[in-house]
Amino acid sequence: MLKILGMVFIVAGSAGMGAYYSDRLKRRLAQLVESREIFAQLEAGREYLRLPYAQLLRKTARGKSELFGGALCEVADEMEKNRENDAGALWAASLSKRERQLLLSEEEQELFLALANSLMSEGNPAKAVKLYEAQLEGCIRRTMEEKKEKQKLYGTASVLCGLFLVILLL
8 A cells, every 4th residue: 555655656746847847848938928028018118108217117017927027126216216327237136136036048038138238228229129039039939849849758757757766666
């Protein structure tokens, strides 16, 4: 009886690990898509509303996840407190505080910061923004493909590893 219960726990635990990694991929993709939406809203607001950057960040933060909404509000607060701060440094500090929740790769985080800096720059950064948005779209496409491939792999490999451990321990 105890052996059967142990086997069930091993298989359930290994299946749980597969589900965890699959969920992590889903959340990473959701963060990428949400960052694309944020920058599309920021660009549209900058172009059409012509609000100050801090107000634009607060307006964009409404309705976003706690991770990105909090980061947007934090950057806006810091910009209002000290107008001479570098916006890129504020974004980097805000994202580094949320590093454990942020599932983006280093490349994606650098792209995120570059896009934030280009929207903050004076003049007409439309070409740079379009370039960064195209790169972000490429990251989203790659992550979707990776999700399709790896979700099945995680589920299958985790159950097989659990069954292998059960056989090994018998």
